[in-house]
Amino acid sequence: MVPSFSYIQARSLDEAIRYLALDGARAHAGGTDLLGCLRDRVFDVATVVSIAGLKELRGIGATPAGGLRIGSLTTIAEVARNPVIRSKYGALSMAASEVASPQLRHQGTIGGNLCQKPRCWYYRGEFHCLRKGGDQCYAVDGENPYHCIFGGDNCFIVHPSDTAPALVALQASVTIAGPNGRRTVAVENFHIPPSEDYTSETVLEPAEIVTEIVLPPPAEGLRSSYRKVRARRAWDFALAGVALAIVFTGDQATDCRVVLSGAAPVPWRSAEAEKVIKGSRLDRDRAAKAAEAAVKNAEPMEQNEYKIPLFRGLIEQQLMAIA
Amino acid sequence: MYERGDVARGFTEAYVVLEENYRTECEIHTPMEPHGCVAKWDGDRLTIWESTQGVYRIQQNVANVLNLPLSKVRVIGHYMGGGFGSKLQAGKYTIIAALLAKITGRPVKMILSREETYLTVGNRPPSNMTLKAGVKKDGTLTALDFTCTGTGGAYPAGGTSLVDWEVRDLYKCPNVRTACADVYINAGPARPFRAPGHPEGSWALEQMLDALAEAIDMDPVDLRLKNISLVSQARDGQPPYTSSGFKDCLAEGARAFGWKQARQQIAAAGKQGIIRRGVGMAGGHWIAGGGRPPSTIILKLFADGSVNLNMGASDIGTGTKTVMSLVVAEELGVKPETIQIEHADTGSTQYATPSGGSKTVPTESPAVRAAAISLKQQLLEIAAQDLKVDPSTLYFSAGSIVSRNDPSKKINFTDLSGLKKRGVVVGIGYGGPNPANRVTNPFAAQFCEVEVNTATGEVRVIRFLGAHDSGRVMSRLTYDNQVFGGITMGIGLATTEARILDKNHTGKMVNRNWHDYKLPTALDVPEDIVSLPIEPDDTEANTTGAKGLGEPVTIPTAAAVANAVYHATGVRITQTPIHPVRLCRLLAERRKEG
Ligand SMILES: Cc1cc2nc3c(=O)[nH]c(=O)nc-3n(C[C@H](O)[C@H](O)[C@H](O)COP(=O)(O)OP(=O)(O)OC[C@H]3O[C@@H](n4cnc5c(N)ncnc54)[C@H](O)[C@@H]3O)c2cc1C
Ligand code: SF4
Numbered sequence: 054m055v056p057s058f059s060y061i062q063a064r065s066l067d068e069a070i071r072y073l074a075l076d077g078a079r080a081h082a083g084g085t086d087l088l089g090c091l092r093d094r095v096f097d098v099a100t101v102v103s104i105a106g107l108k109e110l111r112g113i114g115a116t117p118a119g120g121l122r123i124g125s126l127t128t129i130a131e132v133a134r135n136p137v138i139r140s141k142y143g144a145l146s147m148a149a150s151e152v153a154s155p156q157l158r159h160q161g162t163i164g165g166n167l168c169q170k171p172r173c174w175y176y177r178g179e180f181h182c183l184r185k186g187g188d189q190c191y192a193v194d195g196e197n198p199y200h201c202i203f204g205g206d207n208c209f210i211v212h213p214s215d216t217a218p219a220l221v222a223l224q225a226s227v228t229i230a231g232p233n234g235r236r237t238v239a240v241e242n243f244h245i246p247p248s249e250d251y252t253s254e255t256v257l258e259p260a261e262i263v264t265e266i267v268l269p270p271p272a273e274g275l276r277s278s279y280r281k282v283r284a285r286r287a288w289d290f291a292l293a294g295v296a297l298a299i300v301f302t303g304d305q306a307t308d309c310r311v312v313l314s315g316a317a318p319v320p321w322r323s324a325e326a327e328k329v330i331k332g333s334r335l336d337r338d339r340a341a342k343a344a345e346a347a348v349k350n351a352e353p354m355e356q357n358e359y360k361i362p363l364f365r366g367l368i369e370q371q372l373m374a375i376a
Numbered sequence: 377m378y379e380r381g382d383v384a385r386g387f388t389e390a391y392v393v394l395e396e397n398y399r400t401e402c403e404i405h406t407p408m409e410p411h412g413c414v415a416k417w418d419g420d421r422l423t424i425w426e427s428t429q430g431v432y433r434i435q436q437n438v439a440n441v442l443n444l445p446l447s448k449v450r451v452i453g454h455y456m457g458g459g460f461g462s463k464l465q466a467g468k469y470t471i472i473a474a475l476l477a478k479i480t481g482r483p484v485k486m487i488l489s490r491e492e493t494y495l496t497v498g499n500r501p502p503s504n505m506t507l508k509a510g511v512k513k514d515g516t517l518t519a520l521d522f523t524c525t526g527t528g529g530a531y532p533a534g535g536t537s538l539v540d541w542e543v544r545d546l547y548k549c550p551n552v553r554t555a556c557a558d559v560y561i562n563a564g565p566a567r568p569f570r571a572p573g574h575p576e577g578s579w580a581l582e583q584m585l586d587a588l589a590e591a592i593d594m595d596p597v598d599l600r601l602k603n604i605s606l607v608s609q610a611r612d613g614q615p616p617y618t619s620s621g622f623k624d625c626l627a628e629g630a631r632a633f634g635w636k637q638a639r640q641q642i643a644a645a646g647k648q649g650i651i652r653r654g655v656g657m658a659g660g661h662w663i664a665g666g667g668r669p670p671s672t673i674i675l676k677l678f679a680d681g682s683v684n685l686n687m688g689a690s691d692i693g694t695g696t697k698t699v700m701s702l703v704v705a706e707e708l709g710v711k712p713e714t715i716q717i718e719h720a721d722t723g724s725t726q727y728a729t730p731s732g733g734s735k736t737v738p739t740e741s742p743a744v745r746a747a748a749i750s751l752k753q754q755l756l757e758i759a760a761q762d763l764k765v766d767p768s769t770l771y772f773s774a775g776s777i778v779s780r781n782d783p784s785k786k787i788n789f790t791d792l793s794g795l796k797k798r799g800v801v802v803g804i805g806y807g808g809p810n811p812a813n814r815v816t817n818p819f820a821a822q823f824c825e826v827e828v829n830t831a832t833g834e835v836r837v838i839r840f841l842g843a844h845d846s847g848r849v850m851s852r853l854t855y856d857n858q859v860f861g862g863i864t865m866g867i868g869l870a871t872t873e874a875r876i877l878d879k880n881h882t883g884k885m886v887n888r889n890w891h892d893y894k895l896p897t898a899l900d901v902p903e904d905i906v907s908l909p910i911e912p913d914d915t916e917a918n919t920t921g922a923k924g925l926g927e928p929v930t931i932p933t934a935a936a937v938a939n940a941v942y943h944a945t946g947v948r949i950t951q952t953p954i955h956p957v958r959l960c961r962l963l964a965e966r967r968k969e970g
Contacts, residue, residue: 154897174886175878196876196886198957282832284955285872286899288891292956293832359833359957362964366831370650 055091062103066110066262070232072102073260080104080262082126082165085157090170093177095185110164110264113137119270125164125227125263129216130155132163142268144277144296148219151281154288164263167217167227167243168255171210171318172290173200184208184251198356199292202348202364203317208247209354210318212254213290217244218312218320219279222298225268231261240266244319254318272308274301276375281314282367291315293363295371299330306330306376311347313364323347326368340372378544378610379553386519386551390510392591398507398580399951400934401874403500404493405569406895409457411497412487415473421448422474423723428453429463429692430730435722437466442474450723453690460865461568462498463692464730494888498567499875501526501535503576507543511588515602519551522580527559528566535559535566538573541663542581542931544610547603552610562883568732570862571662571927575869575934582658582935583950586942595639596939597630600659600821608815618666618816619914619923621845625821626659629843632908633657633823642943650831653838654944657823658932665846665924666816666917667738671807672726675704675747676800677755681775681790683708683715685747688728689740690720694926695854696736702851703741703920707748709774734818734924737850742918743807751803758794758801759787808918816917818928819845819910822863824902826940833960835941837867839904840933847923849909858925859907866933868896871953894953 063069072078077099081087091098104110110126113135121137132138133149152158152166170176171184173192181187192200192209200209220240227243229236243255257263281294294314299306309330313321326347333339344365351361387393413426422444426434431451439449456463469486477484488497504525510518522543528535540554589599604623607614630636638655645653674686685704691697701715718725729739752772759777760767763785770777777792779785795801810816825838842859849855872894876887887893914921934952942948947962 174892178884178886178888180878180882180884191878191881195878195880282834282956284953284957285894285897286836287897289894359961359964363832363956363960366650366829366960370831 055088056094056098058098059100060103061100062106064106066107066230066264069102069104069107069262070230070260072100073262074232075100078102082162083128083160085161086165086169095170095177104262116267121268123163123266123268125265126162128159129161129163129166130158132216133158141271142223142277144219144222144279144298145216148215148279148296151279152215163216163266166214167240167263168257169213171254172213173210176210184210186252194355196356197354200354200357201317202351202353202357202360203321204246204248204319205352206246206248208251208318211315212244212317212319214320215279215281215291215294215314218294218296218314219277220266221320221322222277222296222310222312223268224310225266227263228265228267229257229261230264231258241322247318272300274307275299276301278371278375280367280371282363293360293367295364295368297371297375299335299375304334306333306335311343311368313347316360316364325349330372335372335376337373340369340376343372344369377555378540380609381551383519383521383551383553387508387510389512390518391513392588393508393510394584394587394591395506395508396584396587396950398505398583400503400576400579400869401952402502403569403869403873404875404893405460405462405498405567406893407458407460407462410488410490410493411463411467411469412485413470413473414483414485415470415477416483417477417481421450423450423452424470424474425452426466426470427456427459427463429456429459429690429732430728431690431720431722432688432727433464433730434466434470438470438474441471450721452723453720456690456692459692460570461572461732464568464732467497490890491888494885494893495564498569499529499564500569500572500576501528501566503536503539505539505576505580507580507584509584509588511592513592515592515594515599517547517549517603520549520553522554524556525559526556527561527563529563530560531565532558533566534568534572536573538663539577541610542574542577542660545608545663546581546659546661547600548605548609549603563877570865571931574660574662574927574931575866578658578660578931578935579938579952582660582932583938583948586656586939587948596657597626597635601626608817611815613813615813615815618811618814618916619845619847619912620819621910621912622659622661622819622821624910624912625819625843625845628910629821629823629841629908630657632843632906633841635823638825650829652828652830652944653825654828654940654942655823655825656936656939656941656943657821658935658939660820660928660931661817662734662924662928662931663817665734665738665818665928666810667735667742667807667924668810669807671728671739671743673740673743673747673805674726675744675751675803675805677751677789677795679790679795679799681710681714683710685715685717685744686725687717687719687740687744688722688725689736690731692731694736694858695851696731696740698854699737699850700740700744703744704748707745708752709772734927737922738816738847738918738920738924739807741850741920741922743805745805745919746808747803747805749803750805751801754801754803755789755792758792762787762793811916814916816914816923818847818923818925820928820932822932822936824936824940826937826944828941828944828959830945830963833956833958833963835871835954835959837871837900837902837937839902841906841908842929843908843910844925844929845910845912845923846925846928847914847917848911848921850920850922855909855925856907859929860905862926862929863905863933864896864901866930867901867937869952870934870937871955872896872900874953
């Protein structure tokens, strides 16, 4: 059962920030993740502050620099079908349309998608695990087929977001508003690995709100894509996913980002794969080498070794598709 | 332990002997509506509204536990959002609600949460199976040796019950041995789950037949056609079936699916590229589905010619009410829409067994017909008096009764004096005994095509065909709906569903919600599903010729998918579910072996 809490509809960003500074306050955007967490008693909450009414956090528009600004309350469905995003930032459009189910895409927001809580079933279940303030990780020698193969350290979640790896690949940043004003953080640095702090997933301080996501203007020759493999064909998180953003000059890949989902506690940039691709003509052999490099340093757990051939096959396929 | 013939000798007679281990994972019923009830007392009389497959079973359970006379317990269950076998009995919650209602003097509602239903109200238990099989070069089966270890959870709850039935009974084989053993574990209890035991056994047997067919270079359909039995071999005295459409299910199904052409096309395409296609098929039959007494039906004809059908059976969403009104309409010559049905209420409808075992239509429909015939006989007698003719000269014609000798002697139902006087004529029908020394079983063959991404292990089921002999098709709409639903559920067993217990720490189920426990979604099920009814004329089974349908439709599905995946990839997946977690690893191992 959902515990009782007080509920506030913020009328302005400042008001939202003020209420969020209260002890045990949580922001509520679309509520698709928050309500599940409350029902499963993942954390306690005293006050739910709805930011859903803040019009300035909605909508998609051009930036003066020629990039794109996406308000954090923009729904995932809007992101998926936006024609500018579809033509210029293909990876984000593809990632958004792979999220969850049509209902969830219409209710869930892009800001919420970046801030969502992990899906580790111990964390969501009645287990007082490390990330919830307990003293052990149940996944490390438990049921871990869906856990990470990179960056585990002491907690072995995979970051659940599909849009985050696409945004990292596209070099997006988030604007954050809080009691001390505004700051900008690259999406690449927005999520925190457990080695740094296993109790929080993002760099957000108490009472901070993501107001928008900013995409830089697409480089000349940029091609991007996102693909996700899951256990069933809809309404499911990634077993393995890959966002690619590659700048081609002629048939040369002059710049590239390879970012994995379903791989690590944060969207996982594969420097190893990028190194193989950068400066090359992306032929079958290169693609295979890059895919091999991507999984070379993986540290699989007892039940998720399959992710190594899976990522290898997936990355190779996607590189061939984009070249 | 079951044995017939001489298994050791059977293996010596074989040209090829294969042995393989198989496993099916534990599935949870997951009906859309969770389990629950409302209980309310009026003095010493208890009324319970329950989401159930059988109100009389609940009445009996509750009366027993609370030590009440049956007459004081009224159970109503007009509508329910699915049960699949998990709602054949009262829950602890039923008793708790009744006791709380008594103490508080107020109605009490208890609905289990999804998590609670995942723990306490049953599952299809996991099966660990070994099958050794021998076949001659011409496809004749010589011996089957099957063992299964399973678990009903923490209670004796039919863990391995019926898992060996397909091996024992489906294909003609003189030498068969099966042994099943249950172990207790700290987990929720099993309950009947749509065709208990059968899809599990089929997973082993039908994959084994596929492998045998390949080993002797025979078409998988032909191998099955070679081994059809017209008697139930595993029953005492080996009684014949009242009808068997199994041969037609296989042959007609293969023709309609384009089985031979599909296999030729796939062979011609060769094993190239990352995306590979394959086709697979499997046969099956269901141990029950013949219907059986008791059943009591009351049919009332009112003065205005409208009809009330009164039956205790539940309609568990399968269209029982639709089918029964069609039987009445056929027998009485009235329009189905003039028939109102009262059902599933122990206070106002007649005793019925729960709707399970695919026996509801074959059990209830003959009793409905009998009630209609009884009603007709009474109407004939009244008409004979009114028209002053001998009743044997009268016949029914679209809502009226006419004399065969003198067509001018004709009277509408609504003008019958006896009906006007009494306001109602009541016909009663009872379910009769099943035919002696005969067995009535439904048969099935299913065919499917899959597409496998050999780099990622993703499987897409492209199309399915279900050829089913369930006797007469009573209503095409509800019939096809069962076929589509059964195949959908089978695809769940094959590709997505598994209960996962935290085995190293707590034994708790870790995937106890709808997104971690993966039911197939609309995208996991092909758009292209064909239902091909095979209708042998079964006059022996009962007076409507109907056999059970709801369970056989899900029996061969999972094995057919596994066979198709093998055909596409050359990888035999012996453990459910077939999703990238498993398939990707197997494909990688295979590549390594070259
Ligand atoms: C069954 C299911 C399946 C799913 N499958 C997928 C999937 O396949 N891929 C995927 O990527 N996601 C998936 N999701 C996650 C879903 O996309 C997110 O729940 C959704 O995007 C969250 O958006 P929301 O607006 O509903 O967030 P809310 O539920 O309102 O908030 C989520 C969290 O973020 C915080 N928050 C929200 N907005 C802000 C903000 N602007 N600033 C600071 N903090 C904020 C909230 O306090 C809360 O902790 C799934 C969710 C469910 C329930
Ligand atoms: S992986 Fe992290 S969230 Fe999951 S049980 Fe371990 S510590 Fe908890």
